Amino acid sequence: MKVHLSPKKEVYNFCEPYIIAEIGANHNGDMDLAKKMIDSAVECGCDAVKFQSWTPKSLIAKEEYDRNQSYDDSPKKHFGSLKEMVERYYLRDDQHVELKEYCKTKGVDFCSSPFSNEEVDLLVKLDVPFLKIASMDINNIPFLKYAAKTMKPLVISTGMSTLSEIETAVNTVKAEGNNNIVLLHCISIYPPKDKDIHLRNITMLQQAFDLPIGFSDHSFGASIPLASVALGACIIEKHFTLDKDLPGWDHEISANPVEMKTICEDSKKIAAALGNVFRTVSDEEEQKKSKFRRSIVLEKALKKGDIIKESDLAYKRPGTGIPPNEFLYVIGRKVNQDLEIDSVLNWNCFE
Structure with a gap:
């Protein structure tokens, strides 16, 4: 199955992956x-x-604000209370418009994760190419229904979810007539331990849902997301920062520009190198056969009329003569000319 994420990109399993730089709240409320x-x-x-x-108001209830006067779900220290951080980091409506227009001038797709119906409406008004549904909302059935009705493609992260919850989410979206779904394998730990990432879930989700499957990554570095490409991940979503030491929630686990460039460049190489499952020999390889393969040659000089014995044969480069796998057709043949040692045999050497 293929899903058009934007006018310039169609995604499907084992395609050249669509790379999303997840800035999230790493802008720290600073538009520059x-x-x-x-x-x-x-x-x-x-x-x-x-x-x-x-x-x-759309993300966190008063009870959570009251309980979390300091935010400590990260090794990095943060300023102030949870409420103060949310107030500073959230994007205002006019900032959405500003960033959307800026992305347009740069030729890069602008997208976002909505967390309420009102934010879905805002993003649809901005004509984003797709809606990204965060892992926390995979069981938010009313919200999934609302987002699905927009008929925008939905890219759904699957962190923290069971297979049954994923199935329910997919069926909920399809029930609204929206079949443009991409699932992202995701582990909602920042960062997860390597043993807990389970990249083979990408293969499982491909088989279970017959949908394009991508990978939303929270690991350090570039190696894990690149490994996902070898399993056919059609999207890589990776947190992005200019400086891992900046204050804020996600900078430390984000890719810096060096790592992101590696992901972008090497993912294309990996996707191209995967090729297909059919065994083929390229034109370039065919041309190498005459140089790199062996031919049947003479182990000793022979006179015209001598009968070839197996002990008379050796096998050496180049591959321009009779190939070694046809040696049985050579044994017992009579040579029609004098031949020097190391002569490359061909079929016109025999009577």
Whole structure:
């Protein structure tokens, strides 16, 4: 199955992956920093930059704010209370418009994760190419229904979810007549241990749902997302920052420009190198056969009329004569001329 994520990109399993630089809230509420991140993502070769669309009211209840006066779900220290951070980091409506227009001038797709119906409406109004559904909302059935009704492609992360929950989410979207679904294998730990990533779930999800499957990565570095390409991941979503030491929630586990450029460039190489399952010999390889393969040659000189014995034969380069696998057709033949040692045999050497 194929899904058109944007006018310029169609994704399917084992395609050249669509690379999303997940800026999220790494702009830290600073539009100049956000634009610098967009510029860098474009230079790295990303297809899209993604933000997060939430407000202090749409994401977190008062009870959670009251309980989390400090935010400690990360090894990096943060300023102030959870409420203060949410207030600083959320994107205002006009900032969405500003960033969307900036992305347009840079030729990169602008997308975002909505967290309420109102934010879905905002993103649809901005004509984003698709809606990214965060892992936390895979069991938010009313929200999935609302997003599905837009008929925008839905890219759904599967972190924290069971296979049954994924199936319910997919069926919920399809029930609204929207079949444009991409699932992202995801582990919602920042960062996860290598043993807990289970990249083979990509293969499992491909088989279970017959949908394009990508990978939303929270690991350090470039190796794990690149490995996902070898399993056919059609999307790589990777948190992105200019500096891992910046204050904020996700900078430390994000790819820096060097790592992101590696992901963008090497993922294309891996996708191209995977090729297909059919055994083929390229034209270039065919041309090498005459140089690199062996021919049947004489182990000793022979006179005209001598009968070839197996002990008379050796096998050496170049591969321009009779190939070694046809030696049985040579044994017992009579030579029609005098032949020197190391002569490359061909069929006109015999009577």
